[in-house]
Amino acid sequence: MRKYYLRDSDITESSVAILLNRIDDNNQDVVSTVKQIIEDVKVRxxxxxxxxxxxxxxxxxxxxxxxxxxxxxxxxxxxxxxxxxxxxxxxxxxxxxxxxxxxxxxxxxxxxxxxxxxxxxxxxxxxxxxxxxxxxxxxxxxxxxxxxxxxxxxxxxxxxxxxxxxxxxxxxxxxxxxxxxxxxxxxxxxxxxxxxxxxxxxxxxxxxxxxxxxxxxxxxxxxxxxxxxDMIAGPSEICIIADKSSNASFIASDMLSQAEHDEMATSILISTDESLVERVTKQLQSQMQSLSRKDLISKSLESNALLCIVDTLENAIDLSNLIAPEHLEIMVEKPFDQLDKIINAGAIFLGNYSPEPVGDYFAGPNHTLPTSGTAKFSSPLGVYDFVKKSSIISYQKESLEIIKDKVMHFAEIEGFDAHANAIRRRFNHES
Amino acid sequence: MRKYYLRDSDITESSVAILLNRIDDNNQDVVSTVKQIIEDVKVRxxxxxxxxxxxxxxxxxxxxxxxxxxxxxxxxxxxxxxxxxxxxxxxxxxxxxxxxxxxxxxxxxxxxxxxxxxxxxxxxxxxxxxxxxxxxxxxxxxxxxxxxxxxxxxxxxxxxxxxxxxxxxxxxxxxxxxxxxxxxxxxxxxxxxxxxxxxxxxxxxxxxxxxxxxxxxxxxxxxxxxxxxDMIAGPSEICIIADKSSNASFIASDMLSQAEHDEMATSILISTDESLVERVTKQLQSQMQSLSRKDLISKSLESNALLCIVDTLENAIDLSNLIAPEHLEIMVEKPFDQLDKIINAGAIFLGNYSPEPVGDYFAGPNHTLPTSGTAKFSSPLGVYDFVKKSSIISYQKESLEIIKDKVMHFAEIEGFDAHANAIRRRFNHES
Incomplete structure (x- = not known):
């Protein structure tokens, strides 16, 4: 478990890359084994x-x-x-x-x-x-x-x-x-x-x-x-933004629930209150004792947990946006006031009574979420992943005639005279 | 230019695969060259x-x-x-x-x-x-x-x-x-x-x-x-569904406009009317003469144009759905009546006065479209490609309490007792 005091100037893309050390995994042995399996299934x-x-x-x-x-x-x-x-x-x-x-x-x-x-x-x-x-x-x-x-x-x-x-x-x-x-x-x-x-x-x-x-x-x-x-899932992640109003016991329990997934799972706390971070650390130790996956959790926290103390709530949010966590819990006084400022996160849990497990199983939103910072460009699994769109275009003769010269001009600029011909033919059958 | 008479039983995924011979391009020389370039840019x-x-x-x-x-x-x-x-x-x-x-x-x-x-x-x-x-x-x-x-x-x-x-x-x-x-x-x-x-x-x-x-x-x-x-673009494609009401000159001009893109471009006509196909063939020859990219068009048509005669409009649509063309033109008597039946196509152009070039440049829908049959699972480039979603989840204490036993039950079934602990803690601070 690492603890850092991050000042405004530390909150940059490159320092996040160093802090998290997310893996760009392209194990060539795995790739060549898998390639062989795929070829074999294609053939046999x-x-x-x-x-x-x-x-x-x-x-x-x-x-x-x-x-x-x-x-x-x-x-x-x-x-x-x-x-x-x-x-x-x-x-x-x-x-x-x-x-x-x-x-x-x-x-x-x-x-x-x-x-x-x-x-x-x-x-x-x-x-x-x-x-x-x-x-x-x-x-x-x-x-x-x-x-x-x-x-x-x-x-x-x-x-x-x-x-x-x-x-x-x-x-x-x-x-x-x-x-x-x-x-x-x-x-x-x-x-x-x-x-x-x-x-x-x-x-x-x-x-x-x-x-x-x-x-x-x-x-x-x-x-x-x-x-x-859909996406390539990396290790599961939680990031919790907390201020002095937050409950250390709740935060610790959420970090532990993340850590029990596997050794690679990452739990991050970002807080403006150093004393909260101390209390969370103690809670992690005490709550861990009664959990069945205690050894795994301990290893996972040891390798991947991160406690960040920052100066302001703005800094906390900026840091979280750079992390682009799979799960983000906002446990500050008025969590909904922060929602607009969240740019990158898979799922956002607001307030003290919205622990991640309620989203994992039950609430309704999908638990398949973008990991490893891919929340910068991808979304939770959703209905939109199972449909595709086709454009629909229909002109009547009169409406095409109005714009025909412009379309032909554009086509000719790009050197496509067969494109222009396709428009011209509509109005000049004999040619 | 190949011509086929396809009966109902010929309209299958495997015959389409043979007819089109779309390339599964994974040139290993290109891959290794490109890998080196990427590594080099990462380092230098x-x-x-x-x-x-x-x-x-x-x-x-x-x-x-x-x-x-x-x-x-x-x-x-x-x-x-x-x-x-x-x-x-x-x-x-x-x-x-x-x-x-x-x-x-x-x-x-x-x-x-x-x-x-x-x-x-x-x-x-x-x-x-x-x-x-x-x-x-x-x-x-x-x-x-x-x-x-x-x-x-x-x-x-x-x-x-x-x-x-x-x-x-x-x-x-x-x-x-x-x-x-x-x-x-x-x-x-x-x-x-x-x-x-x-x-x-x-x-x-x-x-x-x-x-x-x-x-x-x-x-x-x-x-x-x-x-x-966004997507990996393959050669450009057009598929035209036509019946006896269709205009051979228009169809030919649209096939030619596709063919002028490059040698790999594919123009497909599916018609219930064999005599229309004959007329289109003649129009292709005559219209081609005056086009500046005549040689390219001729090569492209020779290698990749496909004329399919089918028994019914339903067969034509089934075949088109198996092809999943980038551009689909429906030039039949009541084109809008067919829209519901179109499952796979990047863009659908309806009627005699909606030639593809109007969509390439001007109409409004995007011209970046799924090629090589990927219209089965992907969409035109759109605003949806430039946004991502985050789920929002917020429970109050009382609403979490109502469902807490169910969430814990689910977590325990999956063997995640730290997940259950995160719920339990919210209602049992002392523990």
């Missing part, structure tokens, strides 16, 4: 999937598709309280994401000139859900629901099998509740390759979303272009 | 830019920035008619793109639960404009205006210099009219590297948009992740 299809599943997941499968009865039996073994939690989470996530729906529009911009934008769901989408300890039902809901709200009507979910050929029942139950029934027992780079290029078992998709390990992330990056991808 | 900054500019553009520059007087003098040498054309195009493009503006919203979803989405312009954006014969004023307007409408307040335009160190005056005049004043004389992979990583002369950006040659496209793909990119 299901045979390659079978071989890699045997190699990496230690199970020999004759059929990758999860059966309807497997899904139902997973659902039936859930306790009914948890089913209720999933149903309420689904409702909240659906309601929030409905606000992201965009509609097709057309408008007559001038007489005879109709322009517009057609919004169409992406035809077919693949969802990747990690297996093992990273296999979470919340991931299923957060990836599937925006696609369903967008109107995507063909969705394939892939997730690696356990060594006995089974799939985590929580994943299947969440898929059942979300309404996803096309599920395959395949993971890793081979799963991404199957989604991108298709095999006999798995029809190719147009876009792949979802988190995964470095092999999955590298495979997504390599198939980008053939299909679209 | 402006010194590397200077060396590559000397090597590739044959000019030794001491300063990359275009001066205000260079911009003004380019503007002043334009004839006033063309200035008027640029101004009217700017007005149309701006008005259309204003319809893509999205606003920040918040809503109280239940008592004490405020959720929402903050829409923020990307802080800094780089526009790439090709030089030489690919350096078009229309590209400047189409790339810059959506960024400006989105509210991006830091925009750098880069474009390669001529051997005398000058920049195409049309590009500078269009930039002046759009309102872009930060312009650098640097192109190629080295220019993309400078935008992504920054040098002493050029401050790094968060997103890079704009077309370019294979080196530029490869560099964009390699820096993706560090910065965002």
């Amino acid at each position: 299809g299901d045979y390659a999937l079978r071989d890699y599943t045997e190699k990496f997941d230690n199970v020999s499968l004759s059929d990758f598709k999860v059966t309807e009865s497997e899904i139902k039996s997973a659902y039936n073994q859930m306790d009914s309280d948890f089913i209720d939690v999933l149903l309420e989470a689904k409702k909240n996530i659906t309601e929030f994401h409905k606000h992201q729906i965009q509609n097709t529009w057309t408008k007559e911009f001038s007489p005879g000139v109709v322009l517009g934008q057609k919004v169409t769901p992406i035809p077919r989408v693949g969802l990747y859900v990690p297996g093992g300890k990273g296999g979470y039902p919340s991931t299923v809901l957060m990836d599937a629901i925006p696609a369903l709200v967008a109107g995507v009507n063909s969705i394939a979910l892939i997730t690696p099998p356990a060594a006995d050929g089974s799939i985590n029942p929580y994943i299947l139950a969440a898929a059942y509740i979300a309404g996803i029934s096309e599920i395959y027992k395949v993971g890793g780079a081979q799963g991404i390759a199957a989604l991108a290029y298709g095999t006999d078992s798995i029809k190719a998709v147009n876009k792949i979303v979802g988190p995964g390990n470095v092999y999955v992330a590298t495979a997504k990056k390599l198939v980008f272009g053939k299909v679209d991808i | 900054g402006d010194y590397a830019l200077r060396d590559y500019t000397e090597k590739f553009d044959n000019v030794s520059l001491s300063d990359f920035k275009v001066t205000e007087s260079e911009i003004k003098s380019a503007y002043n040498q334009m004839d006033s008619d063309f200035i008027d054309v640029l101004l009217e195009a700017k007005k149309n493009i701006t008005e259309f793109h204003k319809h893509q503006i999205q606003n920040t919203w918040t809503k109280e979803f239940s008592p004490g639960v405020v959720l929402g989405q903050k829409v923020t312009p990307i802080p800094r954006v780089g526009l790439y404009v090709p030089g030489g014969k690919g350096g078009y004023p229309s590209t400047v307007l189409m790339d810059a205006i959506p960024a400006l409408v989105a509210g991006v307040n830091s925009i750098a335009l880069i474009t390669p210099p001529a051997a005398d160190g000058s920049i195409n005056p049309y590009i500078l005049a269009a930039a002046y009219i759009a309102g872009i004043s930060e312009i650098y004389k640097v192109g190629g992979a080295q220019g993309i590297a400078a935008l992504a990583y920054g040098t002493d002369s050029i401050k790094a950006v968060n997103k890079i948009v704009g077309p370019g040659n294979v080196y530029v496209a490869t560099a964009k793909k390699l820096v993706f992740g560090k910065v965002d990119i």
